[in-house]
Amino acid sequence: MEKKRHSDDLDFLAKLDYNKGAVIIGLVLFSIGLIYGLEYTGSTVIEPVKEFTIFAEKWEFVPSEITVKRGDKIKINLATSEVNETFSFKLSRYMYNDLVIIYPNGTSTYEFTAYEPGTFVYRCEEPCGFGKNLMVGKLIVNPY
Numbered sequence: 001m002e003k004k005r006h007s008d009d010l011d012f013l014a015k016l017d018y019n020k021g022a023v024i025i026g027l028v029l030f031s032i033g034l035i036y037g038l039e040y041t042g043s044t045v046i047e048p049v050k051e052f053t054i055f056a057e058k059w060e061f062v063p064s065e066i067t068v069k070r071g072d073k074i075k076i077n078l079a080t081s082e083v084n085e086t087f088s089f090k091l092s093r094y095m096y097n098d099l100v101i102i103y104p105n106g107t108s109t110y111e112f113t114a115y116e117p118g119t120f121v122y123r124c125e126e127p128c129g130f131g132k133n134l135m136v137g138k139l140i141v142n143p144y
Contacts, residue, residue: 049073049111056080056087056102056124059131067140072114079107091122091139099125117143 050072055062057080068074078089080102089100089108093116100108124135 047071047073049075051075051077053077053079054089054122054137056089056135057082058085059134061089061122061124061135061137064137065140066137067142068114069142069144070114070117072141073111074114075109075111077107077109078102081105085128086126087128087135088125089122090125092120093118094120094139114139114141117141 050068052063052066052074054066054076056078066076076089078087078100080087083104086104087102089102089110090098091110091112094112094114095110098110100110102108118141120139120141122137122139124132126132
């Protein structure tokens, strides 16, 4: 025996067919949002900047060696107390076209990310006469 439907029942069914597409789209969007939301709910870790100060003095950088890990964010503060000398700082492989100038009794800063492991030379490129070739140091970037 079949149950008779009232006109209210038919209106409900018509609305259900009409809203079915909207409901399906809503569920799909909700699912996508849930999946991506779960992937990105972890907290973002911001690596601290490793900061070093290098003093440029007559014919030497102090310290003459810095060791970091691959991926480290590096900030190098360069300073000199010399009142008559201008120095420069160039780091091989990381500073292709950059040259940092350290003016007499002044400071400068250079920031970069140590993306490539290896040993890299930093040097003064200012023509200052005897001893200029002694003004070198090295950056060691460990792979891990």
